[in-house]
Amino acid sequence: MVLTLSGCGKNNNDTEQKPIVAEPQIMKVGYFPNITHAQALAGMNMGTFQKALGDSVKLEAKIFNAGPAEIEALFAGEIDLGYIGPSPALNGYIKSQGQALQIISGSASGGASLIVSQELANDYSQNGVNALIGKKIASPQQGNTQDISLRHYLKDNGILEKTQIIPIANADQLTMFSQKELDGAWAPEPWASRLIEEAGGVRLIDERDLWPNNQFTTTNIIVRTEFLNQHPDLVKNWLRAQVEITNWLKNNPIEAQAVVNSEIEKLSSKKLADNVLSSAWEKLNFTVDPLTDSVKTFASWAFDQGYLGKTQPDLTNLYNLNLLNEVTGQKYQ
Numbered sequence: 001m002v003l004t005l006s007g008c009g010k011n012n013n014d015t016e017q018k019p020i021v022a023e024p025q026i027m028k029v030g031y032f033p034n035i036t037h038a039q040a041l042a043g044m045n046m047g048t049f050q051k052a053l054g055d056s057v058k059l060e061a062k063i064f065n066a067g068p069a070e071i072e073a074l075f076a077g078e079i080d081l082g083y084i085g086p087s088p089a090l091n092g093y094i095k096s097q098g099q100a101l102q103i104i105s106g107s108a109s110g111g112a113s114l115i116v117s118q119e120l121a122n123d124y125s126q127n128g129v130n131a132l133i134g135k136k137i138a139s140p141q142q143g144n145t146q147d148i149s150l151r152h153y154l155k156d157n158g159i160l161e162k163t164q165i166i167p168i169a170n171a172d173q174l175t176m177f178s179q180k181e182l183d184g185a186w187a188p189e190p191w192a193s194r195l196i197e198e199a200g201g202v203r204l205i206d207e208r209d210l211w212p213n214n215q216f217t218t219t220n221i222i223v224r225t226e227f228l229n230q231h232p233d234l235v236k237n238w239l240r241a242q243v244e245i246t247n248w249l250k251n252n253p254i255e256a257q258a259v260v261n262s263e264i265e266k267l268s269s270k271k272l273a274d275n276v277l278s279s280a281w282e283k284l285n286f287t288v289d290p291l292t293d294s295v296k297t298f299a300s301w302a303f304d305q306g307y308l309g310k311t312q313p314d315l316t317n318l319y320n321l322n323l324l325n326e327v328t329g330q331k332y333q
Contacts, residue, residue: 024056024057024058025056025057025058025231025234026057026058026060027053027057027058027059027060027080027081027231027234027238028060028061028062028078028079028080028081029044029049029059029060029061029062029079029080029081029082030061030062030063030064030070030073030074030078030079030081030082030083030084031061031063031064031082031083032063032064032065032083033063033065033263033264033267033268034188034190034264035111035189035190035260035264035272035277035280035281035284036085036108036111036188036189036218036219036284037083037107037108037219038108038249038256038260038284038286039083039107039108039242039245039246039249039286040083040107041259041260041263041264041267042245042248042249042256042259042260042263043241043242043245044059044061044263045259045260045262045263046245046259048241048244048245049238049241051241052237052238052240052241052244053234053237053238053241054237057234062078062079063267064082066141067084067085067087067088067089067091067144068088068091070082070084070088071084071088071089071091071092071095071101074092074100074101074222074224075092075096075100077224079224080223080224080227080231081221081222081223081224081227081235081238082221082222082223083107083219083220083221084219084220084222085144085145085217085218085219085220086145086217086218086220086294086295086298086299087143087144087145087147087148087298087302087307088144089101089103089220089222089295090295090298090299090302090308090313090315090318091143091307091308092222093313093315093318094308094309094313098314098316098317098318099225100224100225101222101223101224101225102222102223102225102228102317102318102319102320103220103221103222103290103295103318103319103320104221104222104223104228104235104239104319104320104321104323104324105220105221105239105242105288105290105321105324106217106219106220106221106287106288106289106290106291107218107219107220107221107242107246107286107287107288108217108218108219108284108285108286108287109208109215109216109217109218109284109285109286109287109289109291110206110207110208110214110215110216110218110283110284110285111188111189111192111218111280111283111284112145112146112149112186112187112188112189112192112207112218113186113187113189113192113203113204113205113206113207113283114137114150114153114184114185114186114203114204114205114207115177115184115185115187115192115195115196115201115202115203115204116137116183116184116201116202116204117177117180117183117184117200117201117202118200118202120132120135120183120184120202120204121202121204124204129157129159130159132154132159132163132183132184133159133162133163134162134163134164135163135164135183135184136164136166136181136182136183136184137150137154137163137164137165137166137182137183137184137185137186138165138166138167138168138173138176138177138182138184138185138186138187139151139165139166139167139168139185139186140167140168140169140170140173140187140188140191141167141169142167143302143305143307144167145188145218145298146186146187146188147165147167147186148298148301148302148305148307149186149207149210149298149301150165150186151165151301151305152301152304152305153186153205153210155304155305166182170187170188170191173185173187173191173195174191174194174195174198174199177195177199177201178198178199184201184204185201186207188218189280189283189284190272190276190277190279190280192280192283193275193276193279193280193283194276196279197273197275197276197279198276206283208283211294212293215285215287215289215291215294216291216294216297216298217290217291217294217295217298218284220290220295221239221242223235223320228320232323235323236323236326236327239288239323239324239327240327242288243288243327243328246286246287246288249286250286253281257277257278257281261277288324288328289332290319290321290324290332292319292332292333295318296315299313299315319333321333
C-alpha cells in the first residue's frame with residue numbers, strides 16, 4: 001500500500017505572506033531660523049521632539065521667514081503645528097472664523113525694542129517723546145506684531161500722525177539705518193541687537209518695560225485644529241518636549257546659544273555674531289506661559305488700528321490650553 005501524505009510541503013500556488021508594515025504618522029512643523037523660535041531650533045537639532053514622539057512618527061520641518069506664509073501653509077494642510085508671533089496667529093484665527101487653528105502654548109516673551117540713532121537718543125533725553133515727531137521709524141511689516149506695538153506707542157503719546165512709519169524688512173532696515181536713511185526701528189531680536197552692534201544704534205525703549213511684569217508674548221505655538229482633534233496624544237508629547245527644552249534653554253544659556261546658533265547657520269547659511277547673540281538672548285524670556293492677556297491686548301490694539309475687520313473679533317476659542325495644563329500641572333487660561 002502506498003500512502004500519500006498531504007500538507008507536508010508548500011504548494012506552488014501558495015503565495016508567501018509578507019508582514020504588514022504600518023505607514024508612519026507624519027507630523028509637519030513650521031518655524032523660523034530665528035532666535036525667537038529657539039525651542040524649535042534646539043529641539044530639532046538635539047532630537048528632543050523626535051524622542052518624545054517616538055519612532056512611529058516622522059517629523060517634517062518646514063522653514064519660514066514670515067508669519068503670513070506660515071499661516072497660509074497651515075490653511076493648506078502643509079503644516080500641523082507651528083511657532084509664530086501673536087499678530088499672524090490672530091489674523092489666521094480670525095480669517096478662518098476661528099476654525100483653522102488654536103494657540104496651545106507660549107514659547108517666548110520679550111525681545112523687541114525701539115532702536116534709534118545716537119542723535120535721536122540725545123534729543124529724546126532732552127525733549128522726551130516729542131523728539132520722534134517728523135522722524136522716520138521702521139517696522140518689519142505693516143500690521144505685524146512690532147508694527148502694532150509701534151503704532152500703539154505713538155498713538156498713546158499723541159504723535160502717531162506726526163511720525164513717519166516705514167514698514168520694511170529687517171535686513172533692509174539694517175542697511176538703511178547704517179546709511180542714515182532711517183532714524184530708528186521698532187525691531188525684534190536679533191535685529192534690534194544687530195542695529196546696535198553693527199550700525200551704532202541706541203536702545204531707546206525695551207518693549208518689556210511697557211508691559212505688566214515686563215512680559216508680552218513674542219512667540220506662540222499654534223496647531224491646526226483638525227490635527228489636534230485627531231492626534232491629541234502627539235500634541236501632548238510635543239508639549240512635554242517643549243517644557244523640557246524651555247527649561248534646558250534657561251538653565252544652560254551658553255550651551256543653548258551654541259546649539260541654536262548652529263541650527264540657524266544650518267538653515268540660513270549664516271550664524272549670528274557672538275556679541276549679537278548674547279545681547280539678543282538677554283532680551284528674551286523663554287516660557288511656555290501663553291501670556292494670554294498680552295495677546296488679547298495685541299488684538300485690541302490691532303482692531304483699533306483697523307487690521308482685524310470692522311467688528312470686534314470673538315477670541316473665545318483662540319486658546320486650547322488643556323494639554324499644556326496637563327503636562328505642566330498649571331492652570332493657564
